[in-house]
Amino acid sequence: MDWGFILERTLSAMIGPEVVVYALAAVGLNVHFGYTGLMNFGQVGFMAAGAYGMGITVFWFGWSFWVGLLFTFVYGAVLALILGLPTLRLRADYLSLVTIAASETIRIVARSRVMKPVTGGAEGIDAFAKPFYDLSPFELGDFYRLGPFKFLGRDVWMLVVGWIVLVAVTLLVSQLMKSPWGRALRAIREDEDAARALGKNAYSYKMQSLMLGGLIGALAGLLQVIQKASVQADTFNPVITFTIWAILIIGGPGRVWSPIVGSMIYWTIIVFVENTLRQLPAGTRTNLESWINLSDFNIGMLRFILVGLGLLLLARYRPQGIFGSREEMALDRR
Amino acid sequence: MTAADAVAIRATGVVKTFGGLKAVDVERIVIPKGRITALIGPNGAGKTTFFNLLSGFDKVDSGTIELDGEDITGMPPHRLAAKGMVRTFQLTKVLSKMSTLENLKLGALGQRGENFFVALFRGLWADQEAAIERRADALLERFNLGHMRDEFAGTMSGGQRKLLELARAMMTDPQVIMLDEPMAGVNPALAQSLLEPIKSLRDEGRTVVFVEHNMDVVREIADRVIVMSEGRVIAEGTPEEIRTNRAVVDAYLGTHRGTESDGGGAQ
Structure with missing residues (x-):
């Protein structure tokens, strides 16, 4: 077993592109669920909206990357309005039903043959991210090494921009939540009727929250497709939404740094388990193959099973997440 | 209510039905300004529904509600708060x-x-x-x-929660403050400590409306009592007048008008 290799992969994964993309999406979900109590089960829909805001602008309209950046936000905001207008006056569960359905609708429509001229169908869209990488001060094809971290130049550039965006958005959300605006959101999370009785327009606040978190999700989607350099409908599947939820739960909802730390923990575990399993000594490997049918193919499955087990243990022993407070959680039961 | 009293809230012809049931059917209710008005009645009398209608948490089927002469029918709660009308809840919402x-x-x-x-x-x-x-x-x-x-x-304890709701409502600097069962869930020994703050609201010139079951509380702090039963107003007056009102006694004990001898238990 090559422990050096496993360690290098794992440490690099700790700050890698997936961590940034999922953490940013989780910051958006944290605005929704952590601070406002909105049950959004379609965060991946906002990511898809952001990605196609860019993709369609470049591919269908032939406009520039920078116009596409603008449309990333337009698509995210429009999706939030469409989802929020009919559901936010209703009980909380309606939003969750509509968001999960909408995110799947977006994926299925985007990959359909009819939409091929616009979205590229199942093959998707590529060749839009060049202007982004043209700005890179790093050689795109070279490997860069810093301590235990090793990345391709194009990833280094994406990571630099990604981490700046992620930290800036996290600090922005943190500032907002300390303001009277954030206080109104938290009040709505605790008890919507109390907030309404005290003169707060709960519907309007929930809509603002849905839009803010949705825009952050759209930005995450954009980062993801910039990193992959392609917009593929099937990458925006519901599993992504649930991964984002898992990340937020690991960190603890309603805390500033939980999305980032949750995402780092999640991806560290995933990459560590996968690389360890792939590097097992031949004897152990054969045993596992005959014992639980472990093949190269289902190593991918096994790591999710192990993460699921980890979440179970977390729910049992630290239900409030890394940053949450048990004391605070206990208040729910009173 | 004397002619000199100014009107804080006036409800006219307010009807609210749930399915086939007329939960509220009020011809006219007038709540005087700067006084404490109690809304009482047996369970299911429509007090809380009426309260929700006044405070914008529920919409009337027909009728009008005025605050200080302005029509506020159907106005959402957050706008009512801006107009100086705020409410608390029976089950405290801290x-x-x-x-x-x-x-x-x-x-x-x-x-x-x-x-x-x-x-x-x-x-x-x-x-x-x-x-x-x-x-x-x-x-x-x-x-x-x-x-x-x-x-x-x-x-917080139950009593502290009630105080918190009261204090929080006061942050809006309301002209009309509506309390839904302010004593519910409070240790009786502490009830007294809640009465003084409520009285002090009136002494500042604010209008207080409250729903209450506890008749001792009503007698102690209310200037005026409105009694509801089966969605209608059946009596109005000072606590003393209400105490001896026959219709009220009947409404609480079951309706056996004029048959004193038969005990009143059956219903």
């Missing part, structure tokens, strides 16, 4: 995971920092926030909650 101080600060109206874009710039709302905090601290002292200032509201 914001458990926020501190007592934060609970109060939420209540202040017209906060600049509640606008998303203004909220981004601390300098635009920090002064106002400091002023709000001073008001909140003063109210916490007045309602004997100073020691709970930085504790989670969720850790």
Whole structure:
């Protein structure tokens, strides 16, 4: 077993592109669920909206990357309005039903043959991210090494921009939540009727929250497709939404740094388990193959099973997440 | 109510039905300004529904509600709060995971920092926030909650929660304050400590309307009592008048008009 290799992969994964993309999406979900109590089960829909805001602008309209950046936000905001207008006056569960359905609708429509001229169908869209990488001060094809971290130049550039965006958005959300605006959101999370009785327009606040978190999700989607350099409908599947939820739960909802730390923990575990399993000594490997049918193919499955087990243990022993407070959680039961 | 009393709330021809049931069918209710008015009646009399209609949490089927002469029928609660009318809830709605101080600060109206874009710039709302905090601290002292200032509201006892709701409602500086069963769930020994704060609201010239089951409380603090039964107003008057009112006694004990001898238990 090559422990050096496993360690290098794992440490690099700790700050890698997936961590940034999922953490940013989780910051958006944290605005929704952590601070406002909105049950959004379609965060991946906002990511898809952001990605196609860019993709369609470049591919269908032939406009520039920078116009596409603008449309990333337009698509995210429009999706939030469409989802929020009919559901936010209703009980909380309606939003969750509509968001999960909408995110799947977006994926299925985007990959359909009819939409091929616009979205590229199942093959998707590529060749839009060049202007982004043209700005890179790093050689795109070279490997860069810093301590235990090793990345391709194009990833280094994406990571630099990604981490700046992620930290800036996290600090922005943190500032907002300390303001009277954030206080109104938290009040709505605790008890919507109390907030309404005290003169707060709960519907309007929930809509603002849905839009803010949705825009952050759209930005995450954009980062993801910039990193992959392609917009593929099937990458925006519901599993992504649930991964984002898992990340937020690991960190603890309603805390500033939980999305980032949750995402780092999640991806560290995933990459560590996968690389360890792939590097097992031949004897152990054969045993596992005959014992639980472990093949190269289902190593991918096994790591999710192990993460699921980890979440179970977390729910049992630290239900409030890394940053949450048990004391605070206990208040729910009173 | 004498002719000299000004009117705070006037409800005319208010009807609300749920399915086939007429929960509220009120021809006319007038709530005088600067007084404490109690709304009483047996379970299912429609008090809470009527309360929800007045406070904008439910919509009337027909009829009008006026606040200070202005038609407020169908106005949502957050706009009523801005007009000086605020309510509390029978099951207290404290914001458990926020501190007592934060609970109060939420209540202040017209906060600049509640606008998303203004909220981004601390300098635009920090002064106002400091002023709000001073008001909140003063109210916490007045309602004997100073020691709970930085504790989670969720850790409070039933009586403290009622006080918190009252103090929080006061942050809106209301003209009309509506209390839904202010004594429900409060240790009877502490009830007295809740009565004084309520009386003090009237002494400041505010109008208080409350729903209550406890007749001792009603007698002690109400200037005026409105009795509802089966959605209608069956009596109005001072607590003393109501106590001896035959219709009221019947409504509470079951309807056996004129058959004193048969005991009144059956219904």
